[in-house]
Amino acid sequence: MTFLAFLARRLAGTIPVLIGISLAAFLLVHLAPGDPARLLMGDRASEEAVAALRDQMGLNNDLATQYLNYMGHLLRADLGQSLRFQRPVLTLIGQFLPATLFLIGYVMVISVPLTVILAVTAARNRDRWPDQFIRLGAIIGMTFPVFWLALMMSRYFGVELGWLPVSGFGEGFTGHLRHLFLPAISISAWLVPLLLRSLRATLIHEMEADYVVAGRSKGLPEGLNFRRHVLMNSLIPTLNLLGVMLAYLIGGAVVVEVVYAVPGIGTLMINAVLGRDFQVIQGVTVVYALLTVLITLCVDLLSALIDPRIKP
Amino acid sequence: MRRNTVAMITAVTAMLTVAPAWAENLIRIGSPYQTTTLDPIRSSAAGNIETFGQLYSRLLRRDADGKMQPGLAEEWTISDDGLELVFTLRDAKFSNGTPIIADDVAFSLTRAIKDEKSAYSATLAAIDSVTAVDSHTVRVTLKHKFAPILENLEVFNAGIVSKADVQARGEQAFVDKPVTSGPYEVREWRPNDRLILEPNPHYWREGYPKNDGAEFIEISNANTRVSMMMSGELEAMREVPWSQLAEMQSRDNVTVALEPSTMIYMTLLNERRPPFDNVKVRQAAAYALNVPAIAKAMTEGHAQPANTTLPSALNYHDKDFPGLPYDPALAQTLLKEGGYDGKELTVLIAPTTDSDKLATLLQAQWSAIGLKTKIEKVDRSVWWERVPAGDYDLAPSWWYNETSDPDLAVRWALCGSCGTYSFQTYYENAEVDQLTEQAVRELDPAKRAALYAQIQRISTDEVAQIPLYYPPYANAYARDLRGLTLSPSLQWSLEEAVLSR
Numbered sequence: 001m002t003f004l005a006f007l008a009r010r011l012a013g014t015i016p017v018l019i020g021i022s023l024a025a026f027l028l029v030h031l032a033p034g035d036p037a038r039l040l041m042g043d044r045a046s047e048e049a050v051a052a053l054r055d056q057m058g059l060n061n062d063l064a065t066q067y068l069n070y071m072g073h074l075l076r077a078d079l080g081q082s083l084r085f086q087r088p089v090l091t092l093i094g095q096f097l098p099a100t101l102f103l104i105g106y107v108m109v110i111s112v113p114l115t116v117i118l119a120v121t122a123a124r125n126r127d128r129w130p131d132q133f134i135r136l137g138a139i140i141g142m143t144f145p146v147f148w149l150a151l152m153m154s155r156y157f158g159v160e161l162g163w164l165p166v167s168g169f170g171e172g173f174t175g176h177l178r179h180l181f182l183p184a185i186s187i188s189a190w191l192v193p194l195l196l197r198s199l200r201a202t203l204i205h206e207m208e209a210d211y212v213v214a215g216r217s218k219g220l221p222e223g224l225n226f227r228r229h230v231l232m233n234s235l236i237p238t239l240n241l242l243g244v245m246l247a248y249l250i251g252g253a254v255v256v257e258v259v260y261a262v263p264g265i266g267t268l269m270i271n272a273v274l275g276r277d278f279q280v281i282q283g284v285t286v287v288y289a290l291l292t293v294l295i296t297l298c299v300d301l302l303s304a305l306i307d308p309r310i311k312p
Numbered sequence: 313m314r315r316n317t318v319a320m321i322t323a324v325t326a327m328l329t330v331a332p333a334w335a336e337n338l339i340r341i342g343s344p345y346q347t348t349t350l351d352p353i354r355s356s357a358a359g360n361i362e363t364f365g366q367l368y369s370r371l372l373r374r375d376a377d378g379k380m381q382p383g384l385a386e387e388w389t390i391s392d393d394g395l396e397l398v399f400t401l402r403d404a405k406f407s408n409g410t411p412i413i414a415d416d417v418a419f420s421l422t423r424a425i426k427d428e429k430s431a432y433s434a435t436l437a438a439i440d441s442v443t444a445v446d447s448h449t450v451r452v453t454l455k456h457k458f459a460p461i462l463e464n465l466e467v468f469n470a471g472i473v474s475k476a477d478v479q480a481r482g483e484q485a486f487v488d489k490p491v492t493s494g495p496y497e498v499r500e501w502r503p504n505d506r507l508i509l510e511p512n513p514h515y516w517r518e519g520y521p522k523n524d525g526a527e528f529i530e531i532s533n534a535n536t537r538v539s540m541m542m543s544g545e546l547e548a549m550r551e552v553p554w555s556q557l558a559e560m561q562s563r564d565n566v567t568v569a570l571e572p573s574t575m576i577y578m579t580l581l582n583e584r585r586p587p588f589d590n591v592k593v594r595q596a597a598a599y600a601l602n603v604p605a606i607a608k609a610m611t612e613g614h615a616q617p618a619n620t621t622l623p624s625a626l627n628y629h630d631k632d633f634p635g636l637p638y639d640p641a642l643a644q645t646l647l648k649e650g651g652y653d654g655k656e657l658t659v660l661i662a663p664t665t666d667s668d669k670l671a672t673l674l675q676a677q678w679s680a681i682g683l684k685t686k687i688e689k690v691d692r693s694v695w696w697e698r699v700p701a702g703d704y705d706l707a708p709s710w711w712y713n714e715t716s717d718p719d720l721a722v723r724w725a726l727c728g729s730c731g732t733y734s735f736q737t738y739y740e741n742a743e744v745d746q747l748t749e750q751a752v753r754e755l756d757p758a759k760r761a762a763l764y765a766q767i768q769r770i771s772t773d774e775v776a777q778i779p780l781y782y783p784p785y786a787n788a789y790a791r792d793l794r795g796l797t798l799s800p801s802l803q804w805s806l807e808e809a810v811l812s813r
Contacts (some may be wrong), residue, residue, distance in 0.1 A: 034693030040348055042357030043696075043711065044724060045431035046731060052428040084348050084502040086487050095502060151535055159542045164538040168529070261531045261540065263505040270532075271504045275348070276693050 014293045018286060023076060025285035026067055029278045035059075036083050036276040057083050059278075070186035070282065079283035084275055090241035092268060097287070099169045100257070102176050104249055106184040107191060114188070115195040115238070120231070122196070123203035135200075137192035150186040150259040157182060157205075159274060167261035183260045192247060198241050202234040210234075236303050236310075243299035247292040337811045338508070339513045339526040339793065342537045343550040346530050347507045350498065351486035352471040353424045356432040358802060361468045361714070363528065365803040366509055367492040368471025369516065371399055371417065371450075372462060376797065376805060377740070378716060380462055384412060384472055384516065385450070388462075394755055397442065397452040397461065398445070404516035406474050407497040414444035419475035421452070421465075434731070435464045435720060438752075445455070457753040458718035459760060465716045468803075495521045495807035505530060509806075534665060538788075541566055547793045547811065552786040553665065554612045565791050570614060570784040573712060574721075574800045576623040577610070579674065579778040580699065580707040584738045587657070588705065592650030594775035597706070598636045598746050600681040606673055607781035610666060614786065615726035618779030620768040621726060625782070625800045626718045634665075635772060635779070643681045655685045657705035662695040670708050670780075692795035699736045708780075711735065714801050719752045724768035739776040 037053040038045070058069070071086045073080050079089035122134040170179035194246030201246055206212065207230055254266025264282060272280035304310045345359030351365040372385035385399035404412045421442040425433050438458035443451050454461065464470070474491040485491070489498045495517070496509035510525040529546070531537045534553045538540055540546045542563055552560055552568055561568045579596065581588040588594050607617040616624060619635035659675060661667040671687045678685055685706065690698065698704055713721040722731040727748045729739030751763035772779065785798050796809035 033697045034691070035697060036693075038696050039693055040355060040357070041431040042355050042360070043432070044356040044714075044732075046434065047700075049429050049433070058431065082503070086483065087503065092503065096504070120460050151539075154536070154539045154543075159539055162543060165545060166543050167536060167545055258533050259536055261529070261533070261536050263502070268504055271346070274693070275346075275692060 003153065007297075010297055014290075017293065018289055021289040022071070022282060022286055023067075025282045026070060029276070029281045030063055030066070034276040039275050040084055061111055067078055070279075074286070079286065080279040082272075082280050084277045084280075089279050092280060093265065093283060093287055096263055096265045096268040098268065099176075099180075099262050100250060100253060102169075102252055103180050103183055103187070103257075103262065103264060104246060106177075106180050107187045107249065108246070110184055110188045111191050111195065112242070114192050115199060116231075118192070119196050119199035119203060119238075120226075122200045123207065124170050124226070128205055134196070138196050141193040143187045144189065146186055146190050147255050147259055149189055150183070150256050153182050154185060154260065169263055180260075180262065183253075183256045183262055186259075187249065191249075194245065195238055195242060199234060199238040202237050203230060206230045206234050232306060235306055239303060239306070243295050247295045249287055250291050323766035324396075336524045337813060338554070339523055339547045339796070339809055339811055340529055340545065341526060341548045341550070342529045342531045342540055342546040344530070344532050344534070344537070345550065346504070347501070347528060347729055348503070349486060350490050350501065351483075352473065353427055353430040353432075353469050354486070355396045355712070356469070359528075359530070361802045362804060363507060364468040365494070365496070366496045366526075366806055367494045368468075368473060369404070369493040370466050370470045370472065372466045374466055374799065374803070376489050376799075376808075378799070380443070382465065383466070384417070394457045395454045397454075399450045399452070401450065402516060404493070405514035406477075407492045407512040407514055408474070408477070409514055410474065410476065410491075412472060412474075412493055413447045414450045415447070416475045417450045417472055418442045419478070420472045421470060423473075423478075424469045425714075430469070432469050432714075434468075434484075434723060435467045435469060435714065454640045457755060459752055459755055460715065460719050463715045463717045464720075467801075482653070496525065499525065513669040514616075514788045515807075517807065522810050523806075524811075526806055538688075541788050541790075547790040548796055549788045550785070550786050550798075551665065554610070554614060554786065557612065557614070557786060560788050566788050567791055568786065568788050569797070570786055571798050572625045572712075572800050573783060573785045574623045574716065575710055575712040575783055575785075576618060576621075577615075577708070577710045577780040577783065578618065578621070579780065580704075580709060580735060580737050581739075581775065581777065582702055582705050582737065583734075584595055584702045587650060587652045587655070590650040590652075591774055592646045593652050594778075595636070595773075596643045596646035596650060596652070596681065597678060597683060597777045598775045599639045599646065600683065601674065601677050601778065601780075602638040603635070603780060604638075606670075606677075609673060610670055610781065611783055615783040618781050619772075621771045621776055621779050622718055622764075622768055623713060623782055625716065626713060626721055627655070627716050628718050628761045630765040630768045632767060633765070633772065636775070640681050647681055647683060652683065654682075654684060656686050659685045659687045660695060660698060660707045661687060661688060662692045662709070663691050664692075664710075667708065674706075674708060702736075702738070712800075712802070716800060717725065722748050722751075722764070722767060726767060734776055738778060739771070741770060741774060741776075744770055 035056060037050045041050055070080060082089055082092055093296060118134050122131040127129045154166040157163050164182055165179050168179050170176050212225060212230060215229060251266060254270060257264040257266045269284045347359050347363045349355050349360055353785055369384050371383050371385040373381045375381045384401055384404055386402040388397055388399045390397050401414060406412055418531045424430050425436045425439055431756055436454060438454050440453045440455045447452050469504040472493045477491040478485045492512055495512055495515050495672050497512045499510040501507050507528045511521045537549045538556050541549045544565060581594055583589050604617040607615045620630055620633050622629050624789050659671050661671045675685050675687060724732050725735045727745050728734050729745045747763050747767050751760055754760045754763060787798055789796060792812050794810045
């Protein structure tokens with residue numbers, strides 16, 4: 001019961017956040033310079049034709065009218081129509097979101113086990129060669145710019161060796177796995193070091209905590225002591241970091257999406273911004289916000305599962 | 313246990329690296345230009361023009377050599393005074409199987425001319441009326457003599473759409489799967505990603521298209537296009553970066569083609585305010601530039617330096633005109649005479665390929681004669697707001713022409729009274745304006761050539777814009793693809809392309 005109440009409270013709490021974000025998105029896109037009608041019609045289009053299209057798009061109405069119109073639709077869970085493509089924004093998002101979600105899931109499946117294995121190895125061999133080796137690797141992974149690494153991997157594994165496709169989302173589950181392999185690796189190469197350093201530091205800190213010494217002096221086997229106490233107590237900060245990083249990746253994966261031509265939500269957002277497709281920008285922003293809220297919620301729930309002291 | 317692990321790793325590796333067999337051979341074309349509408353009158357932007365050409369046939373068709381050939385019109389007659397054209401239509405059908413009749417032609421052309429949201433009605437502005445005489449005869453009457461009428465009836469926005477369908481569905485007719493008259497119809501359109509075309513079963517040219525269809529894939533990143541092309545994920549790509557041309561050419565499966573374009577790179581000057589309202593300062597800015605060196609540096613020597621304000625691929629381009637030579641000493645004198653006060657000027661650029669490089673090269677040469685500039689980079693949308701508003705001093709950019717006839721180009725870039733303010737520079741010369749009208753009414757090619765030569769001479773000397781270079785289109789094609797070319801006016805010969813695998 002308390003759990004359901006917690007869930008209801010958290011979800012209710014997101015409503016003002018969403019309203020605030022939708023207002024901010026609306027004002028940002030409408031106050032920034034740029035005319036979607038001109039971009040749609042092309043350089044040579046006459047001023048009169050561009051003005052007529054602006055009128056049809058409803059861009060000549062005052063801002064308040066446009067905002068009320070937009071909010072009215074939003075409350076009915078309708079994100080409106082794309083100005084450029086005259087299709088529902090929801091349809092467009094539905095078309096681009098799966099690739100991004102799949103990519104992020106893929107990154108998780110690669111990164112989380114790898115992080116835990118590497119961090120534990122490093123922490124348990126602190127300052128010996130495996131630790132030095134892993135730390136050096138982590139620094140290298142973090143230093144490479146993601147887009148450069150992505151490009152180099154696509155040129156080498158895709159073009160020179162011909163092992164993997166260098167673009168797109170592919171057909172079917174195995175197609176997705178194939179096409180998103182290099183993108184997922186490119187992101188993981190940057191994400192794993194970040195998580196790894198956090199987890200390693202916490203592990204080392206916890207390994208010296210009084211309760212561990214107490215366990216050890218009671219004769220608890222070292223492995224059990226580590227798994228059940230040190231590891232569990234160290235996961236929370238890294239889990240929170242992972243949550244923040246995932247929320248960031250939903251938008252931040254765009255760098256990798258562009259290099260590997262993955263039709264993901266980041267690509268949709270970039271094109272919408274460049275083409276001043278106001279409705280799509282607003283819609284994607286709201287979706288970003290929703291996903292961020294959901295991820296944070298999941299992280300909090302997981303934390304409570306791992307550590308009973310954290311009340312949901 | 314260990315054996316299982318090995319087997320699993322092998323299976324996963326095999327799954328990841330073995331490409332599935334293709335069921336059909338679509339020709340995949342990667343381009344940075346987007347399809348944003350399927351309505352042929354709604355846009356004049358690059359990606360859309362390419363798409364329109366595949367979906368909608370016109371009365372005439374341009375063949376591989378650039379010659380005008382019969383299209384939906386089998387034959388035509390032009391009255392002695394040149395004011396009336398009568399077209400006889402062939403028996404052709406739309407993609408939904410209904411016949412294409414004179415009424416559809418009259419509807420489509422009238423729509424392109426009169427619809428208030430027709431993006432580029434200028435091409436057909438000389439037409440007074442289009443009427444259906446009977447089901448197979450169309451009469452086009454002109455307001456005045458108009459030399460490029462046949463050429464302009466071949467421009468993308470003169471594509472024929474189905475009157476019945478557009479009247480029934482309105483704007484919705486072009487949202488998803490339009491009824492088409494060209495070689496292809498839309499199988500699927502995923503905006504921001506790709507447009508998948510399949511052959512129009514009722515296409516009037518028998519035996520065409522010679523392939524299973526095509527995918528226009530939008531890939532903004534040039535490096536990604538190159539990777540895809542080299543790894544065989546594309547059969548054709550637009551805009552090979554100049555720096556990667558040689559590398560691509562050296563690959564076994566790819567060939568690079570430099571195809572003539574009607575593009576011109578140039579610099580706009582804001583002639584509405586000082587200092588460029590003064591012709592001497594404009595000339596100073598032009599004499600300061602070593603145009604051949606810029607052309608070479610920008611395109612690794614693949615572009616021709618520009619000698620006039622018009623693209624070299626246009627008819628009547630005056631290739632003998634020497635242009636304004638590189639003369640820094642003269643530039644300094646002119647700058648002083650023009651009364652330039654040393655103010656720092658704004659060079660406004662949009663983030664296209666190499667725009668930073670071009671702006672930096674220009675800045676260095678201008679600064680050598682004492683013309684101070686600062687570079688401001690804004691996105692395309694903002695660029696298009698600031699240039700018409702006159703909020704810039706110099707704006708290096710490019711344009712191209714939809715036909716090989718120079719009339720539209722002159723009206724776009726050099727004519728002050730034609731509604732475009734000479735590409736928003738506000739260059740205005742009454743003589744050029746008058747010559748523009750005179751030249752388009754002149755039906756004798758030799759006399760027209762002389763008139764356009766005069767226009768080019770005046771506008772280049774007065775520096776309407778500073779012409780820089782004429783780049784070819786740098787396209788790459790898979791070696792097992794035959795017959796695909798891109799015309800100077802951005803039309804793919806897709807229906808003729810054959811994929812041999």
